[in-house]
Amino acid sequence: MIYDRILLTGAAGLLGSVLRNRLAPQVKLLRSTDITELTNAAPNEELVKADLGDLSAAAGLVKGIDAIVHFGGLSKDADFVSICRVNIAGFQSLYEAARLAGVKRVVFASSVHAIGFYDQNDVIGTNAPLRPDSNYGVAKAFGENLAQLYWDKHGLETVSIRIGSSEPKPSTRRHLRTWLSFDDMCQLVECSLTAPRVRHTVVYGASNNAASFWDNTLARHLGYTPKDSADDFRDEIFASDSRPDRDDVVNRLQGGVFCR
Structure with missing residues (x-):
């Protein structure tokens, strides 16, 4: 790891909890934060309860930090x-707090919902125009654009990961194209x-699935x-979902249920 001191937001969430355990052994300091109380700190881990909607909290969270893994916010x-x-x-x-503190890199948990209104028959690259499917998707699109601004204007690097469906195991036909295992998610971070x-x-953010909506060619340098x-x-998936309704947006659009 080229960064010694990392801030992890959303550390109490499903993916954040996985990342806490994966990142802590690899860095000198892991500062984990969430709006809910965190427990069982690793020897090199600081636990901070904070609300990301509290604008005054950001400066304290990034103090002395080299890189941010941002998985926080409403999920x-x-x-x-x-x-x-x-x-x-x-x-x-x-x-803005990261810029002022001299943070070098951000890893941003973006989402399929930033491009959710593409058809499931489309295969799109990472430079496809944004097509958010919800307020949540709009926020992810905003985050990607903000990341671009802070690189172009201030030199703050970001990797925006458009996470598909990161769950313990896939359970729907759509997941056959969008599933991201926890191990692959950690590797990508x-x-x-x-x-x-x-x-x-x-x-x-998808695992090595045979079929995919997405082309990651432009991100191969990672x-x-x-x-x-x-x-x-x-x-197992086909047995539980043998006759999908092809007119349902869940089975027609990449964002699935968020497109309703």
């Missing part, structure tokens, strides 16, 4: 006021932190080589 769709306070205004505050130069890189595959669960 589901909500009314725009709530999304704006935490996922938009809070994110901007975190970036590690690649985002160890690649020598990323500027602002957008990458799709060195990400996924190992797991949703295809190992194909028979």
Whole structure:
């Protein structure tokens, strides 16, 4: 790891909890933060309870930090006021505090929902125009654009990971194209932190699934080589979902249920 002191936001969430355990042994300091109380700190881990919507909290969170792994914020769709306070205004505050503190790199948990209104028959690259499917998706699109601004204007590097469906195992036909295993998710975050130069890189977060909506060619410099595959669960998925409704947006658009 080329960064010694890392801030992890959203550390109490599903993915954040996995990342806490993976990152702590690799760095000198892991500062883990969430709006809920965190426990069982690793020997080199600081636990900080903070609300990302509290704009005054950002400066304290980034003090002395080299890189940020930003998995915090509201993780589901909500009314725009709530999304704006935490996922938009809070994110901007975190970036500005990072700039002022001299943070070198951010790994941003973006989402498929930033491009969710593409058809499932489309195969799109990382430079495809944004097509958010919800308030949540709008916030992820904002985050990617903010990351581009802070690279172009201030030289703050970011890897924006458009996460597909990161769950313990895939369970739907859509997941056969979008599933990202926890091990592959951790590997992708590690690649985002160890690649020598990323500027602002957008990458799709998916495992080594036989079929995909996405082309990661422009992000190959990260060195990400996924190992797991949703295809190992194909028979189980087909048995539980034998006759999908092709007119349902869940089975027609890349964002699935968020497009409703």
